[in-house]
Amino acid sequence: MSYKISNSKFNEILERLSNDYEIYAPVRIKGRGRFSDTDNIRYQKISKVEEIEYKEKSRFSAKEIPFPATETIFNIVGEQLLEPLVKNRKFLVFLRSCDIHAMDKLDSIFLKNGDVQDPYYKRKRDNISYIVMGCNKSFENCFCVSMGTNKTDNYSMGIGFEQDSVKLEVKDSIFFDYFNNLDKIDFKPDFVEENDIVVNLPDGEKIDTSLFNDEMWEEYAKRCIACGRCNFSCPTCSCFTTVDIAYDDNVDNGERRRTWAGCHVDKFTDMAGGHVFRNDYGSRMRFKTMHKIYDFNKRFGSHMCVGCGRCDDQCPEYISFSNCINKVTKKVNDTIKEG
Numbered sequence: 579m580s581y582k583i584s585n586s587k588f589n590e591i592l593e594r595l596s597n598d599y600e601i602y603a604p605v606r607i608k609g610r611g612r613f614s615d616t617d618n619i620r621y622q623k624i625s626k627v628e629e630i631e632y633k634e635k636s637r638f639s640a641k642e643i644p645f646p647a648t649e650t651i652f653n654i655v656g657e658q659l660l661e662p663l664v665k666n667r668k669f670l671v672f673l674r675s676c677d678i679h680a681m682d683k684l685d686s687i688f689l690k691n692g693d694v695q696d697p698y699y700k701r702k703r704d705n706i707s708y709i710v711m712g713c714n715k716s717f718e719n720c721f722c723v724s725m726g727t728n729k730t731d732n733y734s735m736g737i738g739f740e741q742d743s744v745k746l747e748v749k750d751s752i753f754f755d756y757f758n759n760l761d762k763i764d765f766k767p768d769f770v771e772e773n774d775i776v777v778n779l780p781d782g783e784k785i786d787t788s789l790f791n792d793e794m795w796e797e798y799a800k801r802c803i804a805c806g807r808c809n810f811s812c813p814t815c816s817c818f819t820t821v822d823i824a825y826d827d828n829v830d831n832g833e834r835r836r837t838w839a840g841c842h843v844d845k846f847t848d849m850a851g852g853h854v855f856r857n858d859y860g861s862r863m864r865f866k867t868m869h870k871i872y873d874f875n876k877r878f879g880s881h882m883c884v885g886c887g888r889c890d891d892q893c894p895e896y897i898s899f900s901n902c903i904n905k906v907t908k909k910v911n912d913t914i915k916e917g
């Protein structure tokens with residue numbers, strides 16, 4: 579069922595929903611952007627529709643809801659290890675189609691990667707419902723159409739924003755009761771059909787090891803500064819490290835936290851004995867690229883990259899991941915011709 583709802587009425591519904599759900603959406607944060615005097619757009623708890631920044635792409639994704647940037651796994655109290663008490667929370671999250679696909683990729687990593695599911699991710703992820711935000715135009719650097727993530731029917735509600743009202747499709751029966759006595763309309767969220775950027779993916783069967791030592795990675799060794807912005811803004815990058823913290827006032831007490839890490843960042847591949855597997859920045863770019871468009875697909879049957887373009891939006895060195903994928907594909911095709 580679909581409805582046209584004034585913003586004031588929708589705010590009343592959001593108030594009722596927030597009795598049962600924590601509601602998250604992209605929000606504009608003034609002056610906290612990549613360059614001076616620019617804004618950031620990231621996920622925060624909201625209570626009113628006017629808080630939602632829907633006209634631009636968010637700089638960060640919603641992955642920090644099930645997978646926070648830092649999270650206590652257990653507390654250390656002398657000899658005891660105690661898991662923190664966790665409130666049972668339900669979440670309602672405004673997401674775009676590509677980011678809903680990204681959540682599927684995170685599910686593969688945290689819940690379907692072997693016999694053991696990640697309990698810290700699962701306890702939040704099981705309680706997340708989506709409101710898909712339609713895209714009536716493609717944003718800069720997006721290539722979701724090439725990655726097949728421009729559309730989805732995996733959502734509880736779908737929304738289109740207008741000046742003083744919203745159009746809302748309510749698909750999931752658990753939400754029907756919040757929308758009684760409203761006039762019905764025909765409405766489905768918009769999904770883009772084309773992007774300015776087109777990416778051609780390589781045929782995975784044709785990739786051979788010559789690509790791993792190819793000179794194309796040298797360019798990235800020179801340009802990348804290993805800041806990790808591409809990793810941290812990516813909705814599907816899911817690497818973390820663990821950190822043990824001893825409290826100053828009593829070093830027998832402390833906690834173990836997991837915190838985001840990334841394949842571009844220094845120390846990510848450091849091992850005991852001083853081994854470092856990917857010291858130069860070009861090999862880190864190669865690792866990320868092949869993980870996003872080759873290894874993950876081999877393991878889980880779809881590409882890890884969803885084409886949101888955030889890595890390109892965020893890179894201070896203007897490195898384009900979509901260009902990189904196209905270069906890989908050209909190399910693979912040229913190698914086939916030469917062979």
Ligand code: SF4
Nearest residue numbers: 812883884886887889
């Ligand atoms: S690699 Fe870049 S384009 Fe692909 S999902 Fe991550 S941030 Fe988006």
Ligand code: SF4
Nearest residue numbers: 802803805806808893
């Ligand atoms: S954002 Fe750019 S410079 Fe920073 S690690 Fe990623 S590719 Fe390298």
